[in-house]
Amino acid sequence: MHGLAEEMVRRIEKLEPQHMSIAAWAHARLGLRHVNFLQTVAVVAARTAERFDAQGVGNIIWAYGVLDFSNEELIAAMLARAEALAGELSAQEISNIAVGLQALGKTAALRRFLGRALGLFRGIAGAGSGANWADLANAVADAVRGEGGDFPAASDFESYFRHQLLEPILGCLAQLAPASAARPESEVLESLQLLCAEGGSSLPYFGEVYTREALARLRLAEAAHNGGKVSSPIGFAPWSAWAKEARQSCFEAAQAQAQAAGSAAQGDKSCWRPPSTDGILAYASWSVECGGGRKVIELPGRVFLSARSSRESEGHESDCVQALLRPLRQHPRRDLHPERMALLELFAKMLTDRQGQPGSCQAGEDSAAEVEIKVKALLVKCRGAVRIYISQYPCISCLGVMCQAARHCPMIAFAVDFDNAWKTHFGRPRFSSMQQEVPS
Missing domain, CATH: 1.25.40 (Serine Threonine Protein Phosphatase 5, Tetratricopeptide repeat)
Structure with a gap:
């Protein structure tokens, strides 16, 4: 080039x-x-x-x-x-x-x-x-x-966007939350699917400004840990320190990816590229108690990558776990994003027994409906805290996945942070005299 x-x-x-x-x-x-x-x-x-x-x-x-x-x-x-x-x-x-x-x-x-x-x-x-x-x-x-x-032009536009696009979708997302669990989950997801489909708004994301608002209104922002629903079984680092660690870990992972691919040019210390499914990273930490404290699941912090294919995504976790965190059907695909990969792993661990076997997700002689009842009865008693950082604002499908997680686990406090990858490289400047400028 x-x-x-x-x-x-x-x-x-x-x-x-x-x-x-x-x-x-x-x-x-x-x-x-x-x-x-x-x-x-x-x-x-x-x-x-x-x-x-x-x-x-x-x-x-x-x-x-x-x-x-x-x-x-x-x-x-x-x-x-x-x-x-x-x-x-x-x-x-x-x-x-x-x-x-x-x-x-x-x-x-x-x-x-x-x-x-x-x-x-x-x-x-x-x-x-x-x-x-x-x-x-x-x-x-x-x-x-x-x-x-x-x-005036901005006020009219903002009002139209909010009432015609933002509020209907946010309303559906809110109905996935624990406080609105009376409406069947499948019905809410179908409504959300119709709103976001190509024949509807075709809105794939809210963008930086409106995603901040959405997370706050859905109780998925940092406030979920500060005066939130429950206390964590173990203490997390202060939010600012945790967020700094998350960004640094993702930055190092992105550098390693670029070097492995042979794409780190001389003088290119940031390796910034415009956001894409493959380039977006997530970092997750959790501490969760299940079974009345008989099982504690802890992850101090780890970087999660997007799945490379639906086969890779589905291969990690059982159909039972996949069905608990359903993505929207959109183009491009939304089921491979790293924040969903993190939550799939968490739910799989919550549903295994202490020997690491499938546990509640194993059908045995039970019908699918009976398995679903058992699984949800187990999840609703789990308590703790989950933090997720994403290098780009999450899409509406992933917001829906997070709301489903909160619906299934009302005693777990979920807190999500993100950057705008069009503006920043894991919290760092995208460009400087030493980063990403090809010599003239």
């Missing part, structure tokens, strides 16, 4: 706008911050902005935002071009421009763009635009928090 970038720099005056925008997008997707390439493209693209189409404008602003490479002339020229092409912008292009400006910290420019674009977005965003809704809603929330505060 380095050689290709240098060749494009040499031929920059011969490149079409489409070539420049696609190349910048590709660098961003790979997390490659080639300084000479980005600077050269910025100069030429700013000069020829009137030749860029709507997709090219969206791609190049998004790419420079992801790579945290600010060029005032480029941004000004591309925003002027976006305004000229306003009627041609798609929902994804509007979202990409907003996300790029948000990532670059261009709050004033973001607010001006949103003031013109939010109404357009609502008019064209339809089924299948769930990720664009979530990304744009989070960009709007950031813009409102910045200098200038709320503004």
